[in-house]
Amino acid sequence: MTEQPMVRFENVSKRYGTLTVLDGLDLEIKRGEKVSVIGPSGSGKTTVLRMLMTLETINDGVIWVEGEPLTHMQRNGKLVPADINHIRKIRAKIGMVFQSFNLFPHMTAMANCIEAPITVLGMKRADAEARAADLLEMVGLGQKKGHYPSQLSGGQQQRVAIARALAMRPKIMLFDEVTSALDPELVGEVLEVIRKLGREHDLTMLMVTHQMGFAKEFSDRVCFFHAGKICEQGPPKELFGAPKNERTQQFLRAVLEAG
Numbered sequence: 001m002t003e004q005p006m007v008r009f010e011n012v013s014k015r016y017g018t019l020t021v022l023d024g025l026d027l028e029i030k031r032g033e034k035v036s037v038i039g040p041s042g043s044g045k046t047t048v049l050r051m052l053m054t055l056e057t058i059n060d061g062v063i064w065v066e067g068e069p070l071t072h073m074q075r076n077g078k079l080v081p082a083d084i085n086h087i088r089k090i091r092a093k094i095g096m097v098f099q100s101f102n103l104f105p106h107m108t109a110m111a112n113c114i115e116a117p118i119t120v121l122g123m124k125r126a127d128a129e130a131r132a133a134d135l136l137e138m139v140g141l142g143q144k145k146g147h148y149p150s151q152l153s154g155g156q157q158q159r160v161a162i163a164r165a166l167a168m169r170p171k172i173m174l175f176d177e178v179t180s181a182l183d184p185e186l187v188g189e190v191l192e193v194i195r196k197l198g199r200e201h202d203l204t205m206l207m208v209t210h211q212m213g214f215a216k217e218f219s220d221r222v223c224f225f226h227a228g229k230i231c232e233q234g235p236p237k238e239l240f241g242a243p244k245n246e247r248t249q250q251f252l253r254a255v256l257e258a259g
């Protein structure tokens, strides 16, 4: 028997008015797989992540997480809209890091990392603090626990955001252009944390990125999006080395020329 995919988009569509952003998307992600999503602006990349986080509604199709529908429940062989508890249960498996770090400005790095584990998971404060301390150490910020976001660089804030997402013990981590808002010299430290996560943790990772070099080196698979569909996908060596689709070739050529 083949193993249940960790995530499966089944014929998923998303529209805003007359604009079709995702057009019957099918995408399976295996447990532990690292998948990068690349493509031109407006091709629907961020929407994929936001739908998985239930930050956007789905117009058609179903998203499955470990074999359970994200926004539906199975009743008598049929799918019916799920109640909020079901959605929360599935959502708890997923963590997301955004382009803008979205830390609470009035809370220290530590407080940012313990807030949700205490209020949402009901963790004891001491346990939440111990876990947060380990995670902040893991992202290289063990000495900055008491700092507020305004006292941290963009790269440090993004590393706190990664620790904060991990504090909820997700099985799936979503990264949405997490280095785009950073000064170039701060990009490396954030990518290094993601590399480390990939090496040392049994996480399924889905990443929207404009960092082609990183996508190439880090991912098991790269998906090239165009107009709300996966135009081409494959192992990074193949997709970057010998893209088959003309649109992928054009996109990669343009990226290369832009430096």
Ligand SMILES: Nc1ncnc2c1ncn2[C@@H]1O[C@H](COP(=O)(O)OP(=O)(O)OP(=O)(O)O)[C@@H](O)[C@H]1O
Residues within 6 Å of the ligand: 016, 019, 021, 039, 040, 041, 042, 043, 044, 045, 046, 047, 048
């Ligand atoms: N809330 C919204 N209302 C209307 N249109 C939206 C909304 N959110 C996104 N869109 C549109 O949906 C399309 C896809 O957006 P999305 O952010 O998924 O693209 P993307 O591939 O991530 O682009 P980028 O690389 O620029 O971030 C874009 O045309 C965008 O303008």
